[in-house]
Amino acid sequence: MSTLAEPRRRSRFGWNLLGLLVFAVAGFPVYWMLNTAIKPAKDAIDPDPSLLPTGFTLANFSRALHIADFWGPVGRSLIVSLAVVAIGIVVGMLAALAISRFAFRGRKIVIVGILAVQMVPLVAMIIPVFLLLNDLDQYDKLSGLIITYLTFILPFTVWTLRGFIVNIPKELEEAAMVDGCSRTGAFVRVVFPLLAPGMVATSVYGFIQAWNEYLYALMLLSQKNQTATVWLGNFTTKHGTEYAPMMAGATLMAVPIVALFLLVQRKMAAGLTAGAVKG
Numbered sequence: 001m002s003t004l005a006e007p008r009r010r011s012r013f014g015w016n017l018l019g020l021l022v023f024a025v026a027g028f029p030v031y032w033m034l035n036t037a038i039k040p041a042k043d044a045i046d047p048d049p050s051l052l053p054t055g056f057t058l059a060n061f062s063r064a065l066h067i068a069d070f071w072g073p074v075g076r077s078l079i080v081s082l083a084v085v086a087i088g089i090v091v092g093m094l095a096a097l098a099i100s101r102f103a104f105r106g107r108k109i110v111i112v113g114i115l116a117v118q119m120v121p122l123v124a125m126i127i128p129v130f131l132l133l134n135d136l137d138q139y140d141k142l143s144g145l146i147i148t149y150l151t152f153i154l155p156f157t158v159w160t161l162r163g164f165i166v167n168i169p170k171e172l173e174e175a176a177m178v179d180g181c182s183r184t185g186a187f188v189r190v191v192f193p194l195l196a197p198g199m200v201a202t203s204v205y206g207f208i209q210a211w212n213e214y215l216y217a218l219m220l221l222s223q224k225n226q227t228a229t230v231w232l233g234n235f236t237t238k239h240g241t242e243y244a245p246m247m248a249g250a251t252l253m254a255v256p257i258v259a260l261f262l263l264v265q266r267k268m269a270a271g272l273t274a275g276a277v278k279g
Helices: 002-038 059-066 071-101 107-118 122-135 142-166 170-178 183-212 215-220 228-235 243-269
Strands: none
Touching: 002 059, 002 243, 059 243, 071 107, 071 142, 071 183, 071 228, 071 243, 107 142, 122 142, 122 215, 142 183, 142 215, 170 183, 183 228, 183 243, 215 228, 228 243
């Protein structure tokens, strides 16, 4: 028994070590952001930086909150992100349900089209999107930015939710319909609860994409209607960049994402159909 347990322990140790290495590589930028945010501004531009905090100050956060406008861009980013998530989930869920459950002419073409759209570089679409929104009188409006983000996030939403719906047995819906439910009632009472983990994961992805997007927000909105990511550019002027306040602002911007993840982490980790079908 000991001879078998020893290789297992070594294998487990190796995987744990690899996991710690990945965590260190992925987490170091976050640590450096926090370290820079709380250190004195003069230490943030030191040509010989220290990996450990050299001091502690909240002056950078005060500076970040008072440069230009903070709550306005954050509020606009929240409006855009929440609207994109809400509309994207509803439209994406209905589209994914249609593709997964109904056979119609051109179904494969639609699926291929969804994949093809995701392959188009976002940079290549800036000028067409700008001209289109300008013709629709949606330039420099949050509604125009929401429409633009939906065109990028919806394909991923539809494709992801389709994968979740396909894995839900049709027999569950058929059993509910035999018991007297309509097709809509079967979806609401059976499929929708099982789809919750997929909807949560997709919503978090959509929120992060809309919240962190910079290029289109910069091109399609004026400074009066700028979002939080564009607001961070206020720390770079002709006199240089205020790195410590910028990192403090970036830390403040990360708070909604962290809070959202903490709220939905259990749903994200939940099994899709655990316990739905019993042998």
